[in-house]
Amino acid sequence: MSETYTPTARTRVAREADRGVYDRAAAYEILDEGFICHVGFVADGQPFVIPTGYGRIGDNLYIHGSAASRMLRNLDRGVAVCVTVTLLDGLVLARSIFNHSMNYRSVVVLGTAVAVNDPAEKLEALHRLSEHILPGRWAESRQPNERELKATLVMRLPIAEFSAKVRQGPPIDDEEDYAFPTWAGVIPLRMVVGNPIDDPRLMPGQEVPKYAREYSRKR
Amino acid sequence: MSETYTPTARTRVAREADRGVYDRAAAYEILDEGFICHVGFVADGQPFVIPTGYGRIGDNLYIHGSAASRMLRNLDRGVAVCVTVTLLDGLVLARSIFNHSMNYRSVVVLGTAVAVNDPAEKLEALHRLSEHILPGRWAESRQPNERELKATLVMRLPIAEFSAKVRQGPPIDDEEDYAFPTWAGVIPLRMVVGNPIDDPRLMPGQEVPKYAREYSRKR
Numbered sequence: 218m219s220e221t222y223t224p225t226a227r228t229r230v231a232r233e234a235d236r237g238v239y240d241r242a243a244a245y246e247i248l249d250e251g252f253i254c255h256v257g258f259v260a261d262g263q264p265f266v267i268p269t270g271y272g273r274i275g276d277n278l279y280i281h282g283s284a285a286s287r288m289l290r291n292l293d294r295g296v297a298v299c300v301t302v303t304l305l306d307g308l309v310l311a312r313s314i315f316n317h318s319m320n321y322r323s324v325v326v327l328g329t330a331v332a333v334n335d336p337a338e339k340l341e342a343l344h345r346l347s348e349h350i351l352p353g354r355w356a357e358s359r360q361p362n363e364r365e366l367k368a369t370l371v372m373r374l375p376i377a378e379f380s381a382k383v384r385q386g387p388p389i390d391d392e393e394d395y396a397f398p399t400w401a402g403v404i405p406l407r408m409v410v411g412n413p414i415d416d417p418r419l420m421p422g423q424e425v426p427k428y429a430r431e432y433s434r435k436r
Numbered sequence: 437m438s439e440t441y442t443p444t445a446r447t448r449v450a451r452e453a454d455r456g457v458y459d460r461a462a463a464y465e466i467l468d469e470g471f472i473c474h475v476g477f478v479a480d481g482q483p484f485v486i487p488t489g490y491g492r493i494g495d496n497l498y499i500h501g502s503a504a505s506r507m508l509r510n511l512d513r514g515v516a517v518c519v520t521v522t523l524l525d526g527l528v529l530a531r532s533i534f535n536h537s538m539n540y541r542s543v544v545v546l547g548t549a550v551a552v553n554d555p556a557e558k559l560e561a562l563h564r565l566s567e568h569i570l571p572g573r574w575a576e577s578r579q580p581n582e583r584e585l586k587a588t589l590v591m592r593l594p595i596a597e598f599s600a601k602v603r604q605g606p607p608i609d610d611e612e613d614y615a616f617p618t619w620a621g622v623i624p625l626r627m628v629v630g631n632p633i634d635d636p637r638l639m640p641g642q643e644v645p646k647y648a649r650e651y652s653r654k655r
Contacts, residue, residue, distance in 0.1 A: 229484060237567075238618050253522065253524060253538075255456045255474040255476075255485050255487075255520060256485070256523070257474075257476040257483035257484065257485035257513075257518070258483055259478055259481075260485050262478075262516060263446060263478035263518070263546060264477055264483050264516060264517060264518045265476065265518050265544070265546075266474050266475070266476035266485050266518045266520040267520065267521070267542065267544075268474075268520065268522040268540070268542055270538070297481060297482050297483060298483060299476070299482070299483045299484050299485045300485070301474060301486065301487065303472065303474070303487040305472060305627075307630075308569065308570060308651075310570070310573065310648065311577075312577065312578050312579045313577060313578040313580075313584070314562070314566060314574065314578065314579060314580050314581055314584075315581075315584040315587075315588070316574075317566070317577070319472075319489070321487070323487055325484070325486075327482060327484075327487065330547075338497050338583050343533070345532060347536070350527065351527060351529070351623075354529065354536075355533065357619075358529075358530070358531065358532060358533045358536070358618060359531050359532040359533065359613055359616045359618070360533060361532075361534055362534075365532070365533075365534040369534070370532075387525040387633070387635045387636060387637075388635055390637075394578055395637055395639075396639070397578045398575045398635075398639060398642070399577060399642065399645065400576070400577075400632075400638070400642045400644055400645050400646075400648065401634075401635040401637075401638060401642070402632055402634045402638065402648075403632065403635075403650050404570075404629055404630070404632050404633075404635050404651055405627060405629065405630030405631070405632075405633065406526075406627055406628070406629060406630070407627070407630065408625055408626070408627055408628075409625070409626060409627075409628050410514040410623055410624065411526075411623070411624030411625070411626065412624070413621055413622065413623050413624075414606070414621050414622045414623075414624065415619075415621045416606045416607055416620040416621040416622075417606060418609075418614055418620075419619070419620060420614075420615070420617060421622065423598060423617070423618065423619045423620070424619065425619055426619050427619070429529065429619065429621075429623050432527075432579040433621055
């Protein structure tokens with residue numbers, strides 16, 4: 218896990234090269250904190266970018282959806298994909314407009330996703346996807362049946378060609394701008410959880426479980 | 437603004453068609469609340485998905501970046517792009533694993549982005565981008581100079597072919613699952629702002645401005 222990855226020409230961070238991170242463990246930390254990815258694929262020459270959940274098992278990413286979905290039907294043909302995960306940490310206010318920035322952590326994975334046909338791997342991937350998004354939930358839910366498993370397509374994307382990009386910390390202004398009379402610094406941003414909302418058809422006596430009440434993406 | 441848009445075969449929401457939104461005003465509300473998009477483009481047959489800021493002026497989206505960036509150099513050639521904006525509102529916990537979902541609002545815009553060469557439009561787009569992300573900041577910053585404007589590429593994407601998808605509300609379980617003994621409902625998620633952090637090199641006497649202290653994406 219502490220291996221340093223050698224980027225390809227396609228994944229080397231070309232601009233702001235100091236923000237490039239090629240450590241597999243660092244990339245996995247970002248992938249494990251996020252749970253929404255944006256999947257890019259091409260259909261009839263047009264790129265599409267679709268948000269979806271994901272899970273990670275070892276060096277593979279798993280995404281899932283309806284066997285009928287346009288996105289996954291295309292992936293099933295084995296087209297090239299790009300999966301991007303972005304965590305936004307703050308707005309960076311420099312003195313100059315030009316040096317304004319954002320603090321963020323992102324990972325880009327390039328490759329070809331393939332359909333998971335083995336029933337055991339498929340169930341394990343769905344379990345991981347569920348636990349990745351909300352640990353503890355799987356065991357307390359009604360398990361998938363045969364019909365539902367058939368209606369679900371699971372795709373595996375090896376995390377082989379990837380890059381991560383990280384920007385943190387205060388603004389970096391041009392030296393002569395530090396005398397410009399304006400406030401500068403960082404506005405931190407983070408995702409928080411509100412109070413769980415009971416389903417209007419909740420069975421009497423069902424209390425909000427701890428994993429819902431104390432949900433957090435901090436890992 | 438209240439016009440109803442007729443989707444193309446590429447933007448019609450095929451699955452969960454009840455989640456499709458083709459009202460331009462509704463799509464613009466989502467675009468105006470978000471400020472990070474994921475831009476998809478193709479280079480050498482490989483799709484790339486890159487997070488970046490954006491702004492909207494009327495029926496155009498603007499994105500910007502270094503004239504040297506791989507992403508914008510590719511867009512400049514006039515390749516097809518997809519810009520996707522996703523706002524995550526909550527986790528939806530159904531009784532069955534299969535019916536778990538998320539509450540979200542997303543917009544997908546397809547088209548061809550072109551470089552903005554007119555200096556007045558370029559400056560207006562940069563102003564809008566800045567005000568879109570942080571209203572009030574532009575006027576209090578050191579304005580862009582000629583060198584910086586030259587180093588910045590601004591791209592315009594007409595919001596002509598688009599779709600929005602919205603899911604809100606409680607879980608929808610299969611009728612027979614409502615008797616399954618588990619908690620069900622929604623865990624709301626939202627982005628919040630922390631206390632602004634002064635730049636370590638802040639000029640004495642510069643106070644955190646109101647637009648930073650009270651920053652919110654609610655529109």
